Amino acid sequence: MFLSDLFEETVSAIFANKARTGLTVLGIVIGIGSVVALISIGQGAEADIKSNIQSIGSNLLVVYPGVQGGSRVQISTGRGSAQTLTRDDADVISQEISYIEAVAPEVSTRHQVTAKGTNTNTSVIGTVPEYAEVKNFKITVGSFISEQDVKSASKIAILGPTTAEDLFGEGADPIGRKIKINKIEFTVIGVTESKGGTGFGGSQDDIILVPISSAQKFLSGNNYITDINVQVSDEKYMTVAQEEITTLLLIRHNIADPTLADFSIMNQADILNTMTSVTGTLTIFLGAIAGISLIVGGIGIMNMMLTTVTERTREIGLRKAIGAKNKDISMQFLAEAIMLTFMGGVIGIVVGWVISFGVQKFAGISTNVAGWSVALAFGVSAFIGIVFGYYPARRAASLNPIEALRYE
């Protein structure tokens, strides 16, 4: 039997019962479609979280004041509420530690901010010029905090785009206008570019940046800082830098036992890894749910093939009588099963793709149809065709021609 003949026979057999074929294929379409769509949602979530984390800055270590966990059970005092870090710590880090690109200490507070007739409650961050580089802030209009501003504790402020809109309305130019933070008047000198999304610790578009000295002097009223952002020059030095900073600060703070450290260091790479593993689990979870429907679809194929074999028993007997070998018969039924799943697979991939586009467009969840998920869905559908087609095909081939011819 030529391959082209096998193909022809298969096509004509499949289209002999269009309704049944359609429903069976639908089972596979739903299975493959949901695998592609759900994995794309998982992948989209992963890509989202990655870009969110990276929008905070790249290769970032953040030093927080407070007690480190160690082996003891501890009551968390909330990040940044302990007062153990000062600007001197930040200066020493930038002087002593190698592999460091920039260091930006910050004093983070929340205040009611008023402009003429409007007010908003937002986070006010006192920091240094390096902050822009470390946290990937860009200025759309005006300028950023300068060294001079920090030295002289000037009362200037840079607004996030959301904050600017809240205080001055959409499209207004806030440069040179006055705002009151904690009843102290600051002059707006710049607006940052929108970062979009929601990073960690609230939107990075809804903030006010002021010189760190001004924040300490007018807003927090003490010399402590909330955290130190350290940008490492390369990802591979993250761990080394983290260890060096730990050692340095332990010495500076006269702490001998590292488990008693009065600060902790967050490593961005660690967070990224953790989040990636979370979304990876999500993807596998969604894929597994979809996989179940794929198996159900496969059982549908097997069910249809078994019915077909029974229905066509006499035909099988005849084919054997006119000289078809067992192999010819089993190949024919296997080919039918594979073609059914193949059709279902192709349509399912298209449907899954369309669904994932639809979800992105109408539900606002970002999706990402990965090449590997398409390949996986395709491979699985071919595999299902073979697995669930094998038994019916074997059953057809093993029919005794005499009994098959007599079958009523």
Next chain:
Amino acid sequence: MIEIKNITKIYKHDNLETKALKEVSFSIQDGEFVAIIGPSGSGKSTLMHILGCLDVPTSGQYLFEGRDIAKLSDNELADIRRKKIGFVFQTFNLLPRTTVIRNVILPLIYANFPREQREKIAKEALHNAGLEESRFYHLSNQLSGGQMQRVAIARALVNNPSLILADEPTGNLDSKTGDIVLKTFQELNRQGQTIVLITHERYIAERAKRIISLKDGEIIEDVQIAYSQTIKPI
């Protein structure tokens, strides 16, 4: 062409042995038209299955063109059926919802016959089986019983087999169309085709040149019919 020596077939069913054929021996030469006749349960169907290489005997020897069939595997039996034997069944067994020509081409597909020549050969076989050309592209289920049986005969002829085995070919036909089918067999035999016809009706068997009668798995009669069927008045 066919030589059968002491063939016995035993069916085992729930430890109950049934002897369908008991030490049957005969031979068939090229160009013969043999009718095997017997009541139901006489073993004629079993004999036909063995002759058609659909089944193997429990003991004895079956030589088909010199090859011992009893020792062949399933695949080798399929080979013999494909190349040497054409079947005609009582119930026609055409593929439904399939064109006449495609039905006749089917054995050629399994014989790996070149695609381009298939249709020509199938048409020739249909002509030989006596089907009008206007029916060649009809679907098989749109035909009358007599037409279906002629398609089945064409399908049996298409591989140019050494032997045509017809199992009650007129059983589902009225006497008039049955007669046409039998005439077709006689004409094919006149052209040199070896035919074995299985029936339980004496008057049908008499259309052949030789009658082998079976009863309870044994041959009770094996006679040549004295005069040629072609000149026998109908």
